[in-house]
Amino acid sequence: MSGNTGLFIFLIVDIILVGVVLVLAAQHGMAHLFPRRHDAEHKVHEPVVKLPKEMREKLLQKAEADYRKILDNAAHELQLDLGKTTAGLNKDLAVLGNRIISDEMTRYRDSLNELQTHTDAAIAGTHEQLQKHEDDLKSTIAEKQKEALAQLEADVAAEKQKRIEAIDTRLADAVASFLIDTMGHDVDLGAQVGYLTKMIEQHKDEFKNEVGNESSAS
Amino acid sequence: MRVQLPSDVSSQQDLAALIIEIRGYSKWFAANAIKARVHAKNATPPPTLSDGALELVRAASGKKLLDATQLEDLVSSLESLRASASTITITLAAPATSGVKKQLVASCREHIASDALVTFKFNASILGGMVISYGSHVFDWSFRRAILANRAHFSEVLASV
Numbered sequence: 001m002s003g004n005t006g007l008f009i010f011l012i013v014d015i016i017l018v019g020v021v022l023v024l025a026a027q028h029g030m031a032h033l034f035p036r037r038h039d040a041e042h043k044v045h046e047p048v049v050k051l052p053k054e055m056r057e058k059l060l061q062k063a064e065a066d067y068r069k070i071l072d073n074a075a076h077e078l079q080l081d082l083g084k085t086t087a088g089l090n091k092d093l094a095v096l097g098n099r100i101i102s103d104e105m106t107r108y109r110d111s112l113n114e115l116q117t118h119t120d121a122a123i124a125g126t127h128e129q130l131q132k133h134e135d136d137l138k139s140t141i142a143e144k145q146k147e148a149l150a151q152l153e154a155d156v157a158a159e160k161q162k163r164i165e166a167i168d169t170r171l172a173d174a175v176a177s178f179l180i181d182t183m184g185h186d187v188d189l190g191a192q193v194g195y196l197t198k199m200i201e202q203h204k205d206e207f208k209n210e211v212g213n214e215s216s217a218s
Numbered sequence: 219m220r221v222q223l224p225s226d227v228s229s230q231q232d233l234a235a236l237i238i239e240i241r242g243y244s245k246w247f248a249a250n251a252i253k254a255r256v257h258a259k260n261a262t263p264p265p266t267l268s269d270g271a272l273e274l275v276r277a278a279s280g281k282k283l284l285d286a287t288q289l290e291d292l293v294s295s296l297e298s299l300r301a302s303a304s305t306i307t308i309t310l311a312a313p314a315t316s317g318v319k320k321q322l323v324a325s326c327r328e329h330i331a332s333d334a335l336v337t338f339k340f341n342a343s344i345l346g347g348m349v350i351s352y353g354s355h356v357f358d359w360s361f362r363r364a365i366l367a368n369r370a371h372f373s374e375v376l377a378s379v
Binding site for chain 1: 370
């Protein structure tokens with residue numbers, strides 16, 4: 001910032017100097033083009049000196065040459081100053097540009113670093129979430145698989161038990177049917193009398209109770 | 219009068235037949251007594267009594283001479299017994315012989331009720347044993363029920379073989 005201000009002041013001073021030189025050059029030019037009025041103004045106050053024409057011409061040529069020389073020197077110095085100024089300006093502009101570029105690059109790098117940091121954090125978070133989700137999915141799948149396996153085993157066991165019971169039932173039915181068909185054709189009651197009287201004797205109390213209840217009800 | 223039914227009188231039908239038989243005998247006895255009083259000569263022979271009826275008549279007279287009143291009392295007692303006796307139905311796997319009937323009736327009267335009347339039925343599908351029913355109560359001691367009831371244990375028996 002201070003560099004910019006100094007450069008600005010330096011340019012202002014150069015412009016003022018150039019203006020002063022241009023004004024002086026313009027005054028000298030006017031005095032040279034309109035000598036009568038200039039002389040008339042000085043005629044009142046100064047005594048008129050009569051110079052010979054040759055002398056006068058010579059003086060005029062000399063003055064013109066001096067003026068041209070001074071003008072050339074001033075132009076040369078101005079050109080040099082302008083060159084120096086241009087070089088300084090170029091240098092300062094280069095420095096300023098480099099500094100600006102450097103600052104922008106620094107800011108750009110900082111922004112990039114910050115963005116990369118955020119991106120890395122976001123990627124890490126996403127990766128963590130993905131890992132967590134993957135773990136959850138794995139645990140859920142394992143749990144579901146375990147439940148399904150347990151259910152399958154239970155179903156298989158139930159089906160096995162059901163088949164076994166069905167086989168037993170059908171086999172028992174077959175054997176019972178066989179016994180019924182076989183024993184139904186030849187019954188010896190005489191051999192069963194002992195069993196029948198024994199059954200009556202064994203269940204006499206139960207039967208008496210039922211008979212008593214029936215009698216009291218009727 | 220307390221009447222002990224003979225063992226061959228088991229069912230309501232047997233008791234009804236017995237009552238008819240004794241009532242007929244009572245009528246004959248009364249008619250024969252009147253004839254004896256008037257010295258009638260055309261006396262009719264007594265009706266033939268079954269062993270059970272004869273046993274009851276002898277039991278009713280005791281050691282005294284039989285008279286018409288005793289016979290009427292016997293008939294009344296038998297009718298009263300018929301009305302109040304417990305009727306039991308026994309279903310067997312085959313038609314019961316008289317010996318089997320006597321044994322089962324005696325067992326029922328010994329262990330269940332002394333005046334029980336037993337009706338015998340026949341159903342071959344019960345295979346063996348018996349089904350005793352009284353009123354709405356049924357006691358199934360048949361072989362068929364035993365086999366079917368133990369059908370669930372068949373697998374255990376089969377496994378132990």
